[in-house]
């Protein structure tokens with residue numbers, strides 16, 4: 001609990017007035033919502049911000065060069081934007097197996113050329129970079145002995161989880177299949193199924209080429225990107241896709257678009273119409289629930305955390321008399337509150353020992369990272385503010401800004417109580433769940449210093465009255 005527990009005790013001042021905001025969902029651009037949230041996927045993959053958005057633009061250009069019809073382009077658009085949906089699900093396992101930070105590991109993995117020699121060099125360079133010699137050699141021996149099985153497991157987990165989450169959002173089977181087969185290679189040497197040639201969905205073939213172009217373009221420039229496409233055509237890439245990609249890369253237009261300040265807006269404007277499905281309140285809830293799955297899959301320590309915080313938040317809001325629409329936005333904010341944790345290495349998130357000051361500094365950045373991601377969508381600004389302040393305390397000793405009671409809205413106080421309650425009562429890999437009575441003893445001592453008395457009392461009443469799983 002050293003990561004969450006506060007200590008000092010002072011009375012809070014009255015919270016600011018004002019009811020939770022309920023922005024109109026109808027005005028939301030679905031592509032913009034997914035594009036903003038895709039930045040959380042970029043963080044998880046260790047890619048420069050905008051990787052998914054740029055990959056989307058590149059893939060759409062390739063598809064148009066190939067003459068794909070508009071109906072298929074619509075599904076391709078979402079496949080490209082959400083290709084990394086499963087990325088958080090293998091991060092903890094990468095840290096555990098390779099004794100490495102998952103983000104630089106994943107970033108570098110996207111540049112491996114697929115040859116045996118390249119794979120070996122990658123493993124030697126990225127296994128246990130900061131570990132002592134004995135642990136490093138042990139990890140290397142394990143990884144090299146089982147390298148095929150390990151890589152297959154990591155990719156399979158990622159692909160299946162990504163496809164499943166896309167299904168949760170209501171995307172078509174074609175989008176799900178496109179995400180599932182992202183790492184398959186034209187020559188049958190890819191994963192998870194070793195599909196070959198046209199057995200691989202076209203969307204996956206285009207997305208793989210688009211992804212490699214962006215990784216090499218941002219890392220080493222346009223010539224490097226094009227020579228990777230040419231060199232891997234017929235091995236990794238469908239020759240027809242590679243030809244179209246090379247045609248798109250000739251001249252300066254594509255590169256100017258990718259490097260231009262307007263790219264994100266152009267991608268959002270290019271969002272194809274979603275046949276038969278408007279972006280409504282339920283659609284937004286689906287997206288938010290799906291991203292909560294991505295967040296919670298990042299670490300075994302936080303399995304189900306976002307969903308439970310949303311449940312406790314809803315119970316407190318009901319007790320406090322929030323209107324249904326405001327409760328709905330509060331549930332969404334609770335589901336998204338830890339989205340910034342996708343930018344924190346699992347080496348820190350899953351560390352079984354006490355964190356160093358430097359590691360805790362990284363943890364302290366997650367609210368601001370979450371706020372930045374959510375604030376990209378105008379209608380998400382209230383949620384962004386809540387995500388940015390959920391570790392603040394009434395006495396000003398919280399983080400990241402050290403805000404004090406008058407600056408903390410009732411909404412954020414609700415969220416903080418829910419978050420701390422779940423941090424205590426959830427079972428963790430390294431300890432059992434704290435029993436309810438003991439949880440209340442700990443939280444009683446935080447009243448006035450870290451948590452708001454009114455919100456906390458509402459939680460206690462709600463837990464006593466409701467059939468909360470585990471506390472009935």
Ligand SMILES: [Fe+2]
Nearest residue numbers: 337338390391
């Ligand atoms: Fe948090």
Ligand SMILES: [Fe+2]
Nearest residue numbers: 305337338419
């Ligand atoms: Fe949390």
